[in-house]
Amino acid sequence: MQLVSSGGRRLRHAALVARELALETGRTVTRKELSAAAREAAKALNLKSGARWVLSELVACWGEQEWDRLLVWPSNDYLVTRTGKSERAIRAAFRVLIDLQLIVPKESPNGKRYAVKDLAGEIIDAFGFDLTPVYARRGEWAERLIEQKQAREARKRAFDEITIARRAAEEALSALAEHHPELDRSDLEEQVKGLKARTPARSMKVMPHDALDQWTALRRACEEAFLKAGNGGEIRRHTNNNNGSPSKPCNKSFPKKAEAVRSIEQTSEHLSPELILEACPTLSDYGQPVRDLADIVSAGRYLRASLGAHESAWAEAVEEVGPVRAAIAVIYVLQLYEDDAAKNGGESRIKNPGGYFRAMVRMVKAGKIDLAVELLAMRRRRMS
Structure with missing residues (x-):
């Protein structure tokens, strides 16, 4: 069974958690500050357009009262007019915002949203939505945005490395075709073609770890093939033919102005x-x-x-x-x-x-x- 609040709205665990969040003692929040926190929250949580617009309109209703809670009470009709969304979409947005612990419903006895005034006509309380969690969690939004930026940079570096490896593999195959057209390279070309088809696009928000490993291995295979072809099918390593005394400098025959060349470098x-x-x-x-x-x-x-x-x-x-x-x-x-x-x-x-x-x-x-x-x-x- 699900508990139901006095105003008819189903009680949600997230609303109870968000209710525990509070402002610093004596803190007065301006609409500009609350709006900035809401924008960061929307980015950090990747809010869809419906929930984002409703949150923005709720924030715009904040009257900058000197209260310990950030209460607003716009009607559904008002939000429908402001956002252009249907009332059903507005209600769905409320559920999303409550589940994400961005707003807390404060229900009235009759389920309506309205302000409570004293005998002098001053607003002293209200029933509607509490936006305190949006502002109280602003440190969390900043941390999430930093993490997202780091993830985007890491993804960009991974795709850059894939591009470098792909170009190197294609260049090795092009060189192989130019200098050794008699050799069969169809298998490597098919691997390149297949891997290009399987490699995710940059627009996809995924980390291409597997694709990067595969391109690195394929690049190495293509370069090895070109290398072996150029050496008659064998990979030869450079041999040092310096048989002189190890105590003698290896660059003794260099002109004097070549002394900037490192003395430990043994040039063929x-x-x-x-x-x-x-x-x-x-x-x-x-x-x-x-x-x-x-x-x-x-x-x-x-x-x-x-x-x-x-x-x-x-x-x-x-x-x-x-x-x-x-x-x-x-x-x-x-x-x-x-x-x-x-x-x-x-x-x-x-x-x-x-x-x-x-x-x-x-x-x-x-x-x-x-x-x-x-x-x-x-x-x-x-x-x-």
């Missing part, structure tokens, strides 16, 4: 400025003479912006593989981008060269790509 003897210039004529965009590795580093730092890569990408690359290989990776990716654009009527299939650069650096660090081998292959293709 094949990564000479001459090779880079022959393989990557785009280096001429630097506009300065390139005579040694120090000039290569300067050129790479300058041309980084041409890839659309953020400055943090350059800093990460320098930290991971050293300034020389970071600069060569910039120049190499820029040349790939321009070569592909030249072959496809000015539109490159590498849609995100900055992301391609980051991926290249990671593979260089992991030993999956040898920049000297890639430059030699690029020079050979250019000279053939």
